[in-house]
Amino acid sequence: MLIDTSHLDTILEKRRSYIEQFEKISARYQYQLWNYKIQQQNGASVCCGSKSEPSKPLTRTDGVCCRGTKENALEYYTNEVEEYNKLAEKEYDNIIESRLRWRGNSLMRPESSSRRTSTASELYSLFLPRGVREVFGLELADFFCGTAIVEFKSISTKQSAVQCNLSGEPYWMITSDAPDPRDILWSNMCSDYKGIQKRRAIVQFLLVIAILTWGAFVSLVTNAANASFDNISKTDPFHNTNQDSALTAVLRAYVPALIISLILLWMPTFLFFFAMRVIKYKSFSECDEFVIKWSTAFRLTNIFFIFFSISLIQAIQCFKDDPENFLIRIAEGVLRQSSFLLKLIIIATGQETMLQLLQWRSLIKQAVCRPLVKFNARSKRQNEYMNDVPPFEQSFIFGFFAPTLSYGLMVALMYSYMAPVMLGVCSFFFWMATKVHTHNALFIYCQPFEGGGKVFYYWNRIVFVILYTSICIFTGLLALKKFASMALAFFIV
Secondary structure (H helix, E strand, O other), X not given: OOEOOHHHHHXXXXXXXXXXXXXXXXXXXXXXXXXXXXXXXXXXXXXXXXXXXXXXXEEEOOOOXXXXXXXXXXXXXXXXXXXXXXXXXXXXXXXXXXXXXXXXXXXXXXXXXXXXXXXXXXXXXXXXXXXXXXXXXXXXXXXXXXXXXXXXXXXXXXXXXXXXXXXXXXXXXXXXXXXXXHHEOHHHOOOOHHHHHHHHHHHHHHHHHHHHHHHHHHHHHHHHHHHHHHHHHHOOOOOOOOOOHHHHHHHHHHHHHHHHHHHHHHHHHHHHHHHHHHHOOOXXXXXXXXXXXXXXXXXXXXXXXXXXXXOHHHHHHHHHHOHHHHHHHHHHHHHHOHHHHHHHHHXXXXXXXXXXXXXXXXXXXXXXXXXXXXXXXXXXXXXHHHHOOOHHHOOOXXXXXXXXXXXXXXXXXXXXXXXXXXXXXXXXXXXXXXXXXXXXXHHHOOOOOOOOOHHHXXXXXXXXXXXXXXXXXXXXXXXXXXXXXXXXXXXXX
């Protein structure tokens, strides 16, 4: 059984933040003193510094923003670290005391550990929730969290435990395979199972609303791009005297697609934050699976709303007023929006694959941030951060790469029958993606854990859903174009 140390973790995290602030301010102050000493030795200003002796750093301790009182920063953070050291030691002693008490209760004889009969003074427990009783000290909080890890000596015993889900008893449990120890997010191990389920339901509800909002935004951008394309197509490019017309046409054609691609590029980062910090999954693989699921949902929503080029409310109203016209418009929209999807695939070929090859997070840190940093004025911890690899570039995270491949596969399968040029562009996209991901997997990434291949089961279902969806869409287009026999034959074969 894992001990609930969430309160101790909070204290240590706060203590760590104070230590980092102390090291940051101390390093800057020591650099200023060193610079002032050099100035005094040379008798002139060095590096545009002041000749006056630097004052001790100050910080505002109470109040918000600039309303607090100023105190000596080094002394303040030193006192805070010492205070949190005492709190951490006190909490650690409480954990050890509770552990010994629970161990003593588990070793008591059955007759001494039998439950006492309820008295009238204990009837409050029937009317007050457990959380309220814990706040007022009427009941002790749970010492153990709702997670236990058991290691078996044989595979047969382990399989028997996995298949034995006890239920129908006052104290029941659900068993499952434990992940790789390197895959466990130990900061989330004290999260309650019911709490995870509630937070996941809330986050998924908000993501459904976000998907509908995202669809409306995609429809707005697509309509704006189509309007710009229609305005350009009405002009005669051979007799246009404006020299910037070609550049303007390229910008109007690709800027909307670039905006959508950039948002989709950052989408997995936000989803991973929700999975790890909000829902608080207990393993990295669960976070990865959550990112794959919802990132693919956002990308498929992008494709379908590009087809319609209208918002969800307008689609429902159009279907209510004239269902036949609504179906005809969908059939026309699928063919008309092929140029916009073609631009998205072209941008994905040059943007998402090449950025992964360049390791753009490390590139920004080393090429942009490093020249602007004075390493002598920074703490050792901050300098080590500049040399560390960003977390999302340390390993091959499928949630960041798999949805892009599913996205290209969906476009290729749907337009391979209607627009053969789309198949060639998507083939080039997959060729580039294969080269980039193979190179990164062999020479760049180092997997810190093994997830057991669970993600591939889910990804396999996504591929089959995409395949059957493309078949249904093309069958529907044939039916809307009055080719009923061909549609039936294509769907069956």
